[in-house]
Amino acid sequence: MVASGESARVASRLVGRELTEERAITVDQTNHSVIVGDAAVPEQFVVKWLQPPVLSPHPGVQVLGHLASRGFTEMPTYIGSEERDELVLATVTEFVPEAQDGWDWFVDDVDANLRGERTFEDLIASATRMGEITSRMHTALADMQPTTVAARTYLATAFERLDEALRTVHGEEGARLLALVPSVHTALSPLESNALLTAHRIHGDLHAGQFLRARDRLLVTDFDGNPLATGETRLSHSPLIDLASMLQSISHVGCIVVKRRHPDRADDVERFVAAATTAALDAYRSAHPVADDLLHALRVAQELHEYCYAVAHLPRWLYVPDASLPALLRDS
Secondary structure, three states: OOOOOHHHHHHHHHHOOOOOOEEEOOOOOOOEEEEEOOOOOOOOEEEEEEEEEEEOOOHHHHHHHHHHHOOOOOOOOEEEEEEEOOEEEEEEEEOOOOOEEHHHHHHHHHHHHHOOOOOHHHHHHHHHHHHHHHHHHHHHHOOOOOEEEEHHHHHHHHHHHHHHHHHHOOHHHHHHHHHHHHHHHHHHHHHHOOOEEEEEOOOOOOOHHHEEEEOOEEEEOOOOOOOOOOOOOOOOEOOHHHHHHHHHHHHHHHHHHHHHOOOOOHHHHHHHHHHHHHHHHHHHHOOOOOOHHHHHHHHHHHHHHHHHHHHHHOHHHHHHHHHHHHHHHHOO
16 A cells, blocks of 8 residues: 555656645556646646556566657656666656546547437547557657567467467357357468568557547557566567557447447447548558558457456456457458
8 A cells, every 4th residue: 555645755756846735546457546736737647556566677667768768749748667676666657637548538439429429530530540649659669679570479379369268268259259260260370471570669558448538639558568468568579469459449449339338330330440440550551561461360369369358357348359359350
């Protein structure tokens, strides 16, 4: 438990002026976060206490610092970190008032469109911005641990995820997944090549929920990496991993809308998903080359990850890959 006043002390040291007021962020989360600063003053900060602390250097802190040094501004401003005894205890970033993540704002926008209160063009513009921001983020990260990675590395991981999902997903969802196995194998086959993919440090867990929107700002957050890939966040990866995850999360937004808001509008939501993922990919592709066959394989691999994540952390999420994987295979 963090003592009262400790967050303000850490933020004050890093910001360079005295801050006193503290307000805990009460939503469920892995870490413990506290907003520091007078609520009446625009400039406030978030102190995120890591639970447990992370051995220094913290991979997320490394990425934040690198992005800041390269002038990437489409993230909450990184202030610094609190370290003791070679452990990173907390990070301090800009607090963005009124921010919503994409599981809220994008779902609400699609819902509003289906109710005739927001234009389809608005939805596509948001997806385009996500693609553009992802592109600029990768440009800024391109010189951070640049190397190559074998495509087969991702094939092995995908098969591990498939095996795990087949073992752990039961009931009707498990039966539907089992029926898809031949199609999954075909879709993953481009990763069997001897290709070496350009690699560098990436976000590692890029999805709609990591895109914060506050008024006209759209920002990327949470650079702590894939929650199922402990130890891999310090490694370089193909930026196609981020791209695949981001694109599939647009499909996941559609799944949420159908499940929770408009079960009778699946065809309209499917049209949104197709147009939005195309717009995001086109925006990204304007600055970075994309191998379509490899990207599609990695999008399928991402859905296998979603099955495993649901079983391990969020069982109610299982309906998402159960809907998204068949749609992705059908459209290939």
